[in-house]
Amino acid sequence: MAINWYPGHMHKASKEMRKIMPQVDLMIEVLDGRIPFSSENPMLAELRGDKPCIKVLSKCDLADTALTRAWQDYLEQDKGVKTIALTTEEPERMKGILDLCHKMMPNKSAGVKNIQAMIMGIPNVGKSTLINHLAGRHIAKTGNEPAVTKMQQRIKLDRGIVLLDTPGVLWPKLENQHGGYRLAITGAIKESAISNEDIALYAVAYLREAYPDYLTARYQLSVLSPNDVTLLEAIGKQRGCLRAGGRVDLERAAKILLTELRAGTLGQLTLETPQMMEAELIEMSELRAKAEAKKAAKLAKKRPQR
Numbered sequence: 001m002a003i004n005w006y007p008g009h010m011h012k013a014s015k016e017m018r019k020i021m022p023q024v025d026l027m028i029e030v031l032d033g034r035i036p037f038s039s040e041n042p043m044l045a046e047l048r049g050d051k052p053c054i055k056v057l058s059k060c061d062l063a064d065t066a067l068t069r070a071w072q073d074y075l076e077q078d079k080g081v082k083t084i085a086l087t088t089e090e091p092e093r094m095k096g097i098l099d100l101c102h103k104m105m106p107n108k109s110a111g112v113k114n115i116q117a118m119i120m121g122i123p124n125v126g127k128s129t130l131i132n133h134l135a136g137r138h139i140a141k142t143g144n145e146p147a148v149t150k151m152q153q154r155i156k157l158d159r160g161i162v163l164l165d166t167p168g169v170l171w172p173k174l175e176n177q178h179g180g181y182r183l184a185i186t187g188a189i190k191e192s193a194i195s196n197e198d199i200a201l202y203a204v205a206y207l208r209e210a211y212p213d214y215l216t217a218r219y220q221l222s223v224l225s226p227n228d229v230t231l232l233e234a235i236g237k238q239r240g241c242l243r244a245g246g247r248v249d250l251e252r253a254a255k256i257l258l259t260e261l262r263a264g265t266l267g268q269l270t271l272e273t274p275q276m277m278e279a280e281l282i283e284m285s286e287l288r289a290k291a292e293a294k295k296a297a298k299l300a301k302k303r304p305q306r
Contacts, residue, residue: 030121033063038179061087200254
C-alpha cells in the first residue's frame with residue numbers, strides 16, 4: 001500500500017524545526033497510545049540527537065492498559081527517554097509533564113533560564129488538546145480532522161517552561177505498510193488517502209486474532225470467519241448495511257467498524273506490540289537491503305564494458 005500524503009505546510013514545518021533545533025533543550029513527542037510505534041516520527045531521532053525526550057502516550061483510555069505499560073517499558077530503554085501515559089479525561093495528570101521537564105533538565109530547574117521544549121506529534125494525535133490543558137487556556141485549535149495546526153507558535157507555560165508548538169508532521173515516505181494501515185485505522189491519515197474498505201479489512205484481520213471477544217460481543221457474531229471480506233460482510237449484515245438484492249454495502253460496514261473502533265466503543269485495544277515492531281523492523285531492514293542490491297545491479301548493467 002502506497003500512501004502519499006505530505007502536504008506543503010508539513011515540508012515547510014520540517015525545515016523550520018531543523019533550523020531552530022539548536023535553541024531547543026528538550027523534546028516532547030505525543031504518540032497515540034494505540035499505536036506508539038507507528039505514530040512515532042522517525043525524523044525525530046535524527047532531529048533530537050542526544051537531547052532529552054518525553055514521549056507522551058495519549059488516548060490511553062482507548063488503549064489496552066497492559067500493552068500501554070509494556071510500551072512504556074520498551075520506549076524507556078532508549079537513553080534519555082521518559083514516558084507518561086495520559087487521557088483527555090485526566091487534565092491534572094497532564095501537569096506531570098511539567099514535572100518531568102524539570103526532572104530531565106535539573107541544570108535549569110533553578111529558574112535562571114527557561115526550559116525551551118519543542119512539542120511535536122503526527123496529525124490528530126491529541127497534541128493540541130494537551131497544549132490547551134498545559135497552558136490553562138485555549139491556544140491551540142483542536143479537531144478530529146488531521147492537519148489542523150499549520151504554523152509554529154511559542155507558548156509560555158508555568159514554572160519557566162516555554163513550549164514551541166509545531167504542526168502535526170508526517171514523514172515523506174511511509175516505509176512500513178503495516179504502520180500505514182494502523183495510522184489510517186486511528187484516523188491520523190485523511191480518508192481520501194486510502195479507502196475505508198481497505199482499512200477495515202486490515203482492522204478485522206488484526207482484531208480477529210488479538211481481540212476476538214470484542215468482535216463477537218459488539219456485533220453479536222457466533223463465529224468469526226477466517227476470511228476478512230466475509231467477516232466484514234457479517235458485521236455489515238448485523239448492522240443492516242444492505243443494498244438491493246441483499247448484498248452487503250462494504251463501505252458502510254467499514255465506516256461503522258472504524259467509527260466504533262476509533263471511539264473506543266469496541267473496547268480498549270492496542271494495534272501493535274513491541275514484539276511485532278521488532279519483527280517489522282527486521283523485515284524493513286531486509287527490504288531496504290534488497291532494494292539497494294537491486295539498485296546496485298541496475299547501475300552495474302548501465303556501466304560501459306571495458
